[in-house]
Amino acid sequence: MTSRLLQAIALNTLLAILFSAALPQADLAPIAPASSGAWQCWPPSQANPCRHHLAGVTLLSANDGWAVGGMTGHGAILHWNGIAWSDVPNPANGSLTAVDMLSPHDAWAVGDQGDMLHWDGQTWTQHPPANTLRLASVSMIASDDVWAVGYVFWQRYWAVVVHWDGASWTDSTVAGVNQKLTAVDMLSAANGWAVGNQGTILRWDGNKWTPVASPLAASLKAVDMLSPTDGWAVGAEGAILHWNGVLWTQASSPTNADLTSLSMLSAADGWAAGSGGVLLHWDGAAWLVAPSPTTGGLLGIDVLPGGSGWAVGSGGTRLQWNGRAWTAPAGEAAVDNLRAVDMLTVNDGWAVGDAGAILHWNGLDWARVAGPATAALRGVHMLAANDGWAVGDAGATLHWDGASWAQIPTPTTKQLNAVAMLSASDGWAVGQEGVILHWDGQAWAVVAGPTTRHLFAIDMVTPIAGWAVGAQSTALQWDGSAWRELLPPAEDDLRALDMLSAFDGWSVGRRFTIAHWDAHRWTQVVNPSNLDLVGVRMLSPSDGWAVGNWVGANHFFHWNGSGWNEAPIPPSWTVAALDMVSATDGWAVGDNGALLRYITPPASVSFLPVIRR
Structure with a gap:
């Protein structure tokens, strides 16, 4: 040569060696099965x-x-x-x-x-x-x-x-x-x-x-x-x-x-x-x-x-x-990037994504379901098998009535990133530039908020207790009458949120931000690194999951009540969100239609011999 x-x-060889050694290390236990x-x-x-x-x-x-x-x-x-x-x-x-x-x-x-x-x-x-x-x-x-x-x-x-x-x-x-x-x-x-x-x-x-x-x-x-x-x-x-x-x-x-x-x-x-x-x-x-x-x-x-x-x-x-x-043989056509997932039961769940993509899980297969949106859908929340919502770009809000998805008018054209429903007549959505919408059972209406920073996630515990998080560590709280801004727990964007109660919740975000809510304040609990966290789902005070990405690789972390432990995962496309049905069953979704399932015991996987016919 x-x-x-x-x-x-x-x-190039030297760069590859340095690159592989540069994975950030935070306050984590060694990799071990959760x-x-x-x-x-x-x-x-x-x-x-x-x-x-x-x-x-x-x-x-x-x-x-x-x-x-x-x-x-x-x-x-x-x-x-x-x-x-x-x-x-x-x-x-x-x-x-x-x-x-x-x-x-x-x-x-x-x-x-x-x-x-x-x-x-x-x-x-x-x-x-x-x-x-x-x-x-x-x-x-x-x-x-x-x-x-x-x-x-x-x-x-x-x-x-x-x-x-x-x-x-x-x-x-x-x-x-x-x-x-x-x-x-x-x-x-x-x-x-x-x-x-x-x-x-x-x-x-x-x-x-x-x-x-x-x-x-x-x-x-x-x-x-x-x-x-x-x-x-x-x-x-x-x-x-x-x-x-x-x-x-x-x-x-x-x-x-x-x-x-x-x-x-x-x-x-x-x-x-x-x-x-x-x-x-x-x-x-x-x-x-x-x-x-x-x-x-x-x-x-x-x-x-x-x-x-x-x-x-x-x-x-x-x-x-x-x-x-x-x-395109069944199940083999490319699927759009998936942005959010919400599971009702082990046999009933939904995922949404780019170009209006909507997928439904029936306990056996994920199947594409027709929807009225062509813009990206970024959030989904199901109240029941016949009542659910999805939100996305250009103010899109879609409602599921058990038979079909229908587009519902909204008073905004701003990108909506997340939705959280308390009941058929009480729900919230948040999005870009601090937009906050409320559903009263009849229509969506804009609710004044204290920030113009992007909001990426929302979770409601009761009609008088809710939280939203967003860019630059924005953290908001709903008290039943108004949204107020809280002291930020960090400096970086908060991308996801899950509340167990009004006294216990978690938020994750950029540069490995993990923050905990103790009924009074948000506190960062893990040292920052370059890894960006994009999803979190808590099942109990001693059981939860967070997922993140760094230079194209996914990292999953399990909370056992005392620490976050990294869990082994297969090589897959960038994951955007996850939801757990129980301690033994959950799903994560991401780019190129990526679908990952957490299941106990794991399903059998084997390579087939090359047999020619």
Whole structure:
């Protein structure tokens, strides 16, 4: 490798070590199980239950394929046997970005932490170098002829090209190419192409990689070659390029969406996929938009002649092509970010989130429920199975009557962050710029408050005892006649609140703020750190939970009456809220439709063997 690349790798490795050692330590007991229960991504019986992004997919046949992805510090590999997807163990150090297979016993997957994993028909094994190279794509010609491309960053991007000769990976990087390489496709040992940022195009002639002129400067995300005289590349803002054996030319595109993946079957049949769930089909004459069952970003696509194909993407999206239409198998379509959850019983609960998303738990499954809102919903509170409320952006308030959700007018257009109902005729909502609304059974009305700072949470104990918290450690109390401001317990935002009684409550927030209410004042009880807490739920004075995030990783803490102890959790997307039904059952929700369940005893989780049908 060049000296600059080696320096970049060393620098990235050092940063990774320092980064992993920088997790803030507060006044916490060592990590230990809170009880005999455990937090699990749900449902554990479903492939990829943590909804990790799937970035690449490859099919050898209608009954044999792989999909890869993951999240920070965790790689996900799924196998398709013609009937179902199943998780397969792997030793990846980070998210995987691409996969290619030559036979049922020979496949490679690469990732953004330098992962180079090989499948031998039984297991995935790591092959050196596993370093901080960011690998984005892999293409197999033969068992001893495999190419991967990517980049490394040191003051600027440096293209990376590596080659497998059957024994080891070696560097074949092109000097002077200071761009990310995002995709590679090899036709033969003497003919291959790679593409990347700023319209970068490289050609392999059997001896060396050479830059080739591009008709545009847009970032290119995928390339697929049918022959030495026929190939395609796609990229940002709907960019589509065609190779005719002499030069690359720009083709007409029916979309402005970023195109991230490409699968060409013939000169008259091909597919492209990208952001917003966009799917394009090539019919030999033009690229046309095809119906898509998702709005989630699609990151990988592979279609076989004869009508079998898959597209994968953000939040674990998996779309199947049957030769006539793309469909989202039950429970496998991407779900919007979830912002709040409220459980009535172990068999009845609700979660809400972005784009008006509403999910209902019936004791067996979470199911999408139609609602009238398109804006983000940020708070939900259920009084009974036939009486509940959700609030969100632009002053949205929705009411559940047991049959459907209906939008109820409000006197504000400000974002509402939380709702707390005491009865069908007494409830409160709070939001941005200190807005406070009261429900009297007939209408919502604005109630004067003492602050214009954002309010993020509210909890009511009785009609004359309630609390709200918000930005800059704002803490308000309701005494039955007016809201008054209390002495702040800290300096940072308070994001969540749960009151056991008028004499006992907890609030959590930014920089690991944990504050306790003792009937007289709020007092901070844990030293600050960089970890932000976003949710809290207390079951009793000796049993409660708080959840937070730091640089993309979740942290769950259990209160046992004397201290907060961190609990083990699976790698999942950022959690936004939690609610406990009992000491043995609870839920947390978050980005990309993340659903985590605390259950005693934990549900059985096992990896399935790779069985081809």
